[in-house]
Amino acid sequence: MxxxxxxxxxxxxxxxxxxxxxxxxxxxxxxxxxxxxxxxAGTCEIVTLDRDSSQPRRTIARQTARCACKKGQIAGTTRARPACVDARIVKTKQWCDMVPCLEDEGCDLLVNKSGWTCTQPSGRVKTTTVRLTYSHNHCNPLVDQERLGRPKFY
Incomplete structure (x- = not known):
């Protein structure tokens, strides 16, 4: 025992x-x-976030994100957050394919394909423009976002 x-x-x-x-x-x-x-791999983090509210009814936000994307992906935006997206989206500038807006918002491509707008049901519009920078054989999309009130029709 x-x-x-x-x-x-x-x-x-x-x-x-x-x-x-x-x-x-x-x-x-x-x-x-x-x-x-x-x-x-496949994740992003926000490094800097600057906001400029010096103009009435307009806020300009500049955000820098650091991403560790997998092969065939590049830094982008999904549901208003930094994310790794298919590189084809950046090459073709079909920004709405990465689903950049929140669920209740509608996405529209800017006419010159320099970015997109997210329109909320209330009529408030967020315009996002992308500037591509190339360094060390990497493409880094820089995003500027403007939050506007309801569009004025004259």
Whole structure:
């Protein structure tokens, strides 16, 4: 009986030691692949956000995002948040294909394809323009967004 209890305790000890080693290895592997300051593949984070409300009824927001996109993807906007999107969207400038507006908003492409507008049910319009910059063989879309009140018709 005493021998059986010792064997059981030995098995439990080995199981706990194995689990501890396994957890240590997982943490070690994770830390090698995802160093501090690095983003997981397919994710984005907002780095800077500037707002200019100096003009009446108009706010201009400039946002810089850092993304770690997978092959065939590029930094873009989905549901009004930075996201990795299909690079084809940027090449063809079919901005509404990346679903940049919120669920209740309608997306319209600007005539010159320099951006898009998101129109809320209340009539409020958000205009977003994109400037593409190229550095080190990477294309970085810079986004300027203007939030306007209801459009005035003259």
């Amino acid at each position: 005493l021998k059986a209890v010792r064997m059981l305790m030995l098995r439990v000890a080995w199981a706990l030691a194995g689990a501890a080693i396994c957890c240590f290895l997982i943490i070690l592997i994770h830390s090698r692949f995802l160093r501090e300051g690095q983003l997981a």
